[in-house]
Amino acid sequence: MTTPSSLDARRQVHLAAHFPGVNNTTLWSDPRSESQIAFSSFRHFAQNAERGFFDYLFLAEGLRVREHKGRIYEADVAGRPNTLAILAAVAAVTEHIGLVGTLSATFNEPYELARQLATADHLSGGRIGWNIVTTSDAFHGANFRRGAFLDRDQRYVRAAEFLEVADRFWSSWAPDAVVADKASGRFLADGGVGEVEHHGLHFDVTGRATLPGGPQGRPLIVQAGDSAAGRDFAAEHADVIFSLHSEFADAQRFYADVKGRLPGHGRDEDSLKVLPAIGFALGDSRAEAEEKAREIALAQTSGATAIAFLERVWGRDLTEYDPDGPLPPIDPDPAGAGITQGRANNAADPKATADAWRERAEAERLSIRELVIALTARHGLVGTPAQVAAEIDRFVQERASDGFVIVGHTNPYGLDEFVDTVVPELQERGVYRRSYDEGATLRDLIGAQGRSSVGSSAAVR
Amino acid sequence: MTRNLHLAVALEGTGWHPASWREPAARPTEIFTPGYWLDLVRAAEAGGVDFVTIEDSFGLQSSRFGAADDRVDQLRGRLDALLIASYVAPRISRIGLVPTVTTTHTEPFHVATALQTLDHVSEGRAGWQPRISASPDDAASVGRRTVPALDLEAYRRGEGQAIVHELFDEAGEVVDAVRRVWDSWEDDAIVRDVDSGRFLDGEKVHYTEFEGRYVRIKGASITPRSPQGQPPVIALAHATVPFEFAAAHADAVCITPHTPEQLREILAEVHDAEARLRPTSLPPLLVYADLVVLLEDNAEDAAAALERLDDQAGDTLASDALVVASTPAALVERLREGQRLGLDGFRLRPARLPADLDTITRSVVPALEQAGLRAPAPDGVAPGTAPRTLRDTLGLERPANLFTHQPALRDSEVSA
Numbered sequence: 001m002t003t004p005s006s007l008d009a010r011r012q013v014h015l016a017a018h019f020p021g022v023n024n025t026t027l028w029s030d031p032r033s034e035s036q037i038a039f040s041s042f043r044h045f046a047q048n049a050e051r052g053f054f055d056y057l058f059l060a061e062g063l064r065v066r067e068h069k070g071r072i073y074e075a076d077v078a079g080r081p082n083t084l085a086i087l088a089a090v091a092a093v094t095e096h097i098g099l100v101g102t103l104s105a106t107f108n109e110p111y112e113l114a115r116q117l118a119t120a121d122h123l124s125g126g127r128i129g130w131n132i133v134t135t136s137d138a139f140h141g142a143n144f145r146r147g148a149f150l151d152r153d154q155r156y157v158r159a160a161e162f163l164e165v166a167d168r169f170w171s172s173w174a175p176d177a178v179v180a181d182k183a184s185g186r187f188l189a190d191g192g193v194g195e196v197e198h199h200g201l202h203f204d205v206t207g208r209a210t211l212p213g214g215p216q217g218r219p220l221i222v223q224a225g226d227s228a229a230g231r232d233f234a235a236e237h238a239d240v241i242f243s244l245h246s247e248f249a250d251a252q253r254f255y256a257d258v259k260g261r262l263p264g265h266g267r268d269e270d271s272l273k274v275l276p277a278i279g280f281a282l283g284d285s286r287a288e289a290e291e292k293a294r295e296i297a298l299a300q301t302s303g304a305t306a307i308a309f310l311e312r313v314w315g316r317d318l319t320e321y322d323p324d325g326p327l328p329p330i331d332p333d334p335a336g337a338g339i340t341q342g343r344a345n346n347a348a349d350p351k352a353t354a355d356a357w358r359e360r361a362e363a364e365r366l367s368i369r370e371l372v373i374a375l376t377a378r379h380g381l382v383g384t385p386a387q388v389a390a391e392i393d394r395f396v397q398e399r400a401s402d403g404f405v406i407v408g409h410t411n412p413y414g415l416d417e418f419v420d421t422v423v424p425e426l427q428e429r430g431v432y433r434r435s436y437d438e439g440a441t442l443r444d445l446i447g448a449q450g451r452s453s454v455g456s457s458a459a460v461r
Numbered sequence: 462m463t464r465n466l467h468l469a470v471a472l473e474g475t476g477w478h479p480a481s482w483r484e485p486a487a488r489p490t491e492i493f494t495p496g497y498w499l500d501l502v503r504a505a506e507a508g509g510v511d512f513v514t515i516e517d518s519f520g521l522q523s524s525r526f527g528a529a530d531d532r533v534d535q536l537r538g539r540l541d542a543l544l545i546a547s548y549v550a551p552r553i554s555r556i557g558l559v560p561t562v563t564t565t566h567t568e569p570f571h572v573a574t575a576l577q578t579l580d581h582v583s584e585g586r587a588g589w590q591p592r593i594s595a596s597p598d599d600a601a602s603v604g605r606r607t608v609p610a611l612d613l614e615a616y617r618r619g620e621g622q623a624i625v626h627e628l629f630d631e632a633g634e635v636v637d638a639v640r641r642v643w644d645s646w647e648d649d650a651i652v653r654d655v656d657s658g659r660f661l662d663g664e665k666v667h668y669t670e671f672e673g674r675y676v677r678i679k680g681a682s683i684t685p686r687s688p689q690g691q692p693p694v695i696a697l698a699h700a701t702v703p704f705e706f707a708a709a710h711a712d713a714v715c716i717t718p719h720t721p722e723q724l725r726e727i728l729a730e731v732h733d734a735e736a737r738l739r740p741t742s743l744p745p746l747l748v749y750a751d752l753v754v755l756l757e758d759n760a761e762d763a764a765a766a767l768e769r770l771d772d773q774a775g776d777t778l779a780s781d782a783l784v785v786a787s788t789p790a791a792l793v794e795r796l797r798e799g800q801r802l803g804l805d806g807f808r809l810r811p812a813r814l815p816a817d818l819d820t821i822t823r824s825v826v827p828a829l830e831q832a833g834l835r836a837p838a839p840d841g842v843a844p845g846t847a848p849r850t851l852r853d854t855l856g857l858e859r860p861a862n863l864f865t866h867q868p869a870l871r872d873s874e875v876s877a
């Protein structure tokens with residue numbers, strides 16, 4: 001346990017392991033790359049991360065296969081398991097590591113998701129976390145009963161109310177609800193299972209949970225939106241914020257921003273951990289690592305990938321342009337904003353973005369492919385294992401992050417080298433655990449407060 | 462040789478008798494722990510059972526039909542069955558896993574991908590027991606629609622049939638939609654073609670395009686087609702509407718005859734429904750009978766054990782399925798007779814867990830093998846061969862993809 005009061009104690013590093021996802025960071029063409037769906041891949045990835053004493057395994061989720069120019073997008077890895085089902089299965093082949101899944105507050109209902117998350121928390125011995133996402137567009141809605149029913153400005157309002165109702169279900173069984181006295185024949189304590197009644201803006205719910213809350217009560221809550229509303233939501237409700245701000249100065253600004261929102265919600269700095277996503281490239285020397293990073297970036301950005309990347313901003317077909325040539329002189333099509341479906345990052349002002357990119361490409365003499373590599377490659381951690389460990393430590397000590405979500409780029413062996421070489425360096429520096437505490441929950445690993453925010457704390461009062 | 466009699470065990474709480482939790486061997490405080498379920502499934506697997514169903518209900522158990530009770534003397538509470546199955550899947554190797562997943566308030570898209578995932582994780586041993594939620598309480602716990610209260614006596618007089626009709630119509634749509642989602646990726650959709658830079662062949666990923674009265678799903682699954690393609694769908698049915706649901710949508714139906722005459726009548730009704738409603742995409746419907754079993758070495762002990770449990774429960778055991786409190790030998794005779802009358806198998810509901818499951822695996826399965834009703838379960842997987850799937854075990858061929866002979870449906874391409 002870290003003791004926040006001891007000023008000289010070095011701030012501890014938290015690491016999460018991002019299962020390689022469905023975008024071009026994942027190198028499916030690498031000869032060592034294996035199935036994206038076979039359970040053996042999940043088993044290896046999770047067990048390796050556990051060998052490296054990571055806080056948690058992280059799984060993203062997208063509820064529709066991505067499309068580009070009206071067709072299924074073919075160039076990236078596609079296909080994933082159902083988040084809850086795979087978390088339950090991974091729980092059976094791991095013992096200590098946390099298991100965080102991305103699940104929508106829009107296309108689920110609190111009663112059912114609370115039941116599923118509580119089940120997973122029971123099955124894993126208190127190791128479950130929920131990355132709450134709020135996408136509500138019509139593209140994803142088309143796979144669900146209600147379609148696109150939620151206004152965009154309501155997405156976090158619904159998410160907050162969702163969590164409130166879920167909390168009520170997680171704490172609705174009294175701690176001593178199950179008596180199970182065989183002799184007297186009493187199974188439940190009187191009033192042991194409370195009825196949840198909630199009438200709000202988004203939910204109108206009356207019911208009883210089919211199970212007591214899991215060992216954590218409320219699973220660990222992770223948030224990954226970047227808007228002001230998203231940051232406020234995280235500051236009020238989340239234990240971890242998953243960000244894309246991995247460049248040092250930008251990361252420090254983001255860190256200060258979200259931590260600065262905490263006092264307004266009566267929370268202290270350590271109650272919300274900031275973990276940016278980051279890739280890595282390792283070598284015996286910095287030069288070797290940089291060479292490797294270049295190779296990875298090239299492999300991640302095929303000509304077709306680079307053209308598709310530009311098409312997302314230009315909103316039109318650009319396949320006639322040479323990826324190794326200059327940027328298209330024509331302007332974006334204002335009507336083409338929805339050219340890519342199923343990913344978050346559509347440019348707000350395509351014309352301005354295109355102009356800026358053209359300017360940069362001209363100034364730095366970059367081809368289309370080189371520009372895309374410069375824009376997207378996120379190998380923040382490049383160097384020898386000792387250098388990478390020092391860089392992680394610097395981020396944490398200087399309050400640019402509380403650690404990282406490490407993104408492996410091959411599946412399932414992509415984090416093996418990191419665990420073999422960087423983890424011992426972090427341990428050597430005294431900023432990383434050397435073992436898991438027996439019986440620790442994910443909340444314990446992260447150093448998050450509480451059990452349920454309403455459950456046991458309310459009962460103590 | 463006669464066809465292998467299929468044998469399933471239905472896992473529910475501490476057993477199907479409401480007083481089972483008070484038995485000395487019962488582990489009622491462990492029903493929320495993973496080890497409890499792993500032990501039960503492993504015992505069933507070691508004993509040669511073909512598959513287990515893991516029972517579930519959308520809402521808390523109740524002794525009242527379609528409404529909550531406030532009883533504190535019976536076991537209450539359960540984990541989500543699909544997640545129990547997902548948890549045990551990596552740690553077992555032969556037995557089929559068939560969780561109950563409800564259709565009324567759940568999202569068919571999530572149901573589809575969850576079952577596909579169970580099939581991937583179990584390497585082809587997933588199945589699905591769909592079930593409706595007919596209670597107003599279940600509906601209120603979600604709060605998106607209301608289901609009128611159903612009174613069992615009124616229902617038996619023929620009232621409230623419309624609601625049940627509607628819930629089963631919807632369940633039928635859900636199963637159809639789910640099957641389309643399961644098939645939306647062809648088996649070879651993932652091409653990993655380095656030369657063309659394509660991970661996926663988009664022509665082999667199909668829009669589900671399901672448009673029903675209750676369910677609409679536009680897109681393909683997010684999960685690639687699973688080892689079995691379509692995990693077997695196994696439905697419990699007691700009356701005409703669910704018989705028709707099973708005939709039109711399921712791979713197997715579990716029925717609840719109490720006498721040989723009833724068995725003949727139900728079989729005739731099921732086969733009639735099959736003749737009228739079975740789509741050509743489905744193989745002949747397998748028919749199993751459910752039995753609640755309480756087994757002791759001699760019949761008097763079994764009767765006494767049941768009486769003791771009934772006394773503790775304060776009522777005689779009321780069950781949709783026939784209660785057989787008897788010896789393993791007498792049970793085997795019933796199973797033989799059932800097979801002779803046309804059943805493909807049985808699903809046994811142990812009155813007491815783990816006691817009656819232990820007797821099934823220790824005595825009933827070997828006796829069935831000795832009687833030539835079942836071949837001994839094959840051990841493990843021969844090197845170089847695909848693992849035996851649940852469909853293999855049940856004699857169901859791997860289904861052709863529903864989309865294979867249809868051109869891909871696409872939105873019009875965005876022009877340059």
Ligand SMILES: Cc1cc2nc3c(=O)[nH]c(=O)nc-3n(C[C@H](O)[C@H](O)[C@H](O)COP(=O)(O)O)c2cc1C
Pocket residue numbers: 059060061062063102132133134135223224225226227228229230231242243244277344
């Ligand atoms: C680092 C990061 C990871 C994300 N991962 C997912 C994901 O796996 N699935 C998803 O549906 N949305 C994901 N999102 C989207 C957000 O969670 C959020 O729902 C969306 O960005 C809208 O919120 P915002 O406007 O606050 O950004 C991610 C966002 C970020 C910043």
